[in-house]
Amino acid sequence: MVGVVGPGGGSGVTTLAVSLALAAAGTGRSVALVDADPGLGMVAAQLGLGEDRSLFHLVHEATLRPVDHAALGRHLQSYRGLAVLAGRAEPGRAVGSLLSGLESVMGLLAELHELILVDIGPLHSETAAAIAFRCQALVWVVDGSPLGADRLDRCLSSSFGRPLRSKPQMAIINRAGPGLPTRAREWLAREYGLSVLGLVPFDLAAVRSAEERLLPPVLGGALTSSLRRAANRMMEVLDGQGGARLPSGAPASTLRPESSSA
Numbered sequence: 001m002v003g004v005v006g007p008g009g010g011s012g013v014t015t016l017a018v019s020l021a022l023a024a025a026g027t028g029r030s031v032a033l034v035d036a037d038p039g040l041g042m043v044a045a046q047l048g049l050g051e052d053r054s055l056f057h058l059v060h061e062a063t064l065r066p067v068d069h070a071a072l073g074r075h076l077q078s079y080r081g082l083a084v085l086a087g088r089a090e091p092g093r094a095v096g097s098l099l100s101g102l103e104s105v106m107g108l109l110a111e112l113h114e115l116i117l118v119d120i121g122p123l124h125s126e127t128a129a130a131i132a133f134r135c136q137a138l139v140w141v142v143d144g145s146p147l148g149a150d151r152l153d154r155c156l157s158s159s160f161g162r163p164l165r166s167k168p169q170m171a172i173i174n175r176a177g178p179g180l181p182t183r184a185r186e187w188l189a190r191e192y193g194l195s196v197l198g199l200v201p202f203d204l205a206a207v208r209s210a211e212e213r214l215l216p217p218v219l220g221g222a223l224t225s226s227l228r229r230a231a232n233r234m235m236e237v238l239d240g241q242g243g244a245r246l247p248s249g250a251p252a253s254t255l256r257p258e259s260s261s262a
């Protein structure tokens, strides 16, 4: 279970989570993409999928009755070989039981998939931090602006970020402009032991055209090769760490009703 997370809003987490998941699925692996952003989940919107089936609906069901593979199957959607559990389409709806249900949903998913990528969104809340803490590894999407690296520094030094520093950390520098990338790459490696997976250039035309066609930029256009390179590098790093599955014994095969938290 690999969390994709940003030190701030709008750094490109959803774009990168979708890209990494599709690129990994394109290599023949069994991959699930889960939109667990406790803010506003945008995975379904980026892929043109339905928003009436989601992690949040599934976790809500879990407060009423045990949830098993059949229930999970009713909420999973398929996109070009990728299993997708959409996110919360409605801002302001309570995240309530998300944390209590998430672990078991992930356990069910881990029985079916080699790699689970989780769009956590920005690390702005205790819920996001708790989801990130449950992941085996994290991919930070760092905005390649002059403030991007500074924002990550502040985030990793914050009370939300500090507990995460024991996890294997990777980073993708998104919207990379001239000048910053080399400095940021060296600095991230030195200060935080972050493995920089790659740089994705700023390319508004490529993302606009992808959004208009509901075809993520990893599947065609000027950003495809840099996104694929970053995904391949992520898989090399994960394979070097023994893969991205949950440790054996962690998954529960059914999800039982639990009281709300966070």
Ligand SMILES: Nc1ncnc2c1ncn2[C@@H]1O[C@H](COP(=O)(O)OP(=O)(O)OP(=O)(O)O)[C@@H](O)[C@H]1O
Residues within 6 Å of the ligand: 006, 008, 009, 010, 011, 012, 013, 014, 015, 016, 037, 040, 042, 121, 122, 174, 175, 176, 200, 201, 202, 203, 204, 207, 208
């Ligand atoms: N490399 C890039 N070049 C140009 N535009 C980009 C790039 N990466 C992302 N964008 C655009 O920036 C916007 C925000 O991206 P995205 O939704 O992926 O960010 P996010 O971190 O998930 O945001 P949020 O904090 O709302 O979850 C989108 O319109 C996306 O198309």
Ligand SMILES: [Mg+2]
Residues within 6 Å of the ligand: 013, 014, 015, 037, 040, 042, 121
């Ligand atoms: Mg997002």
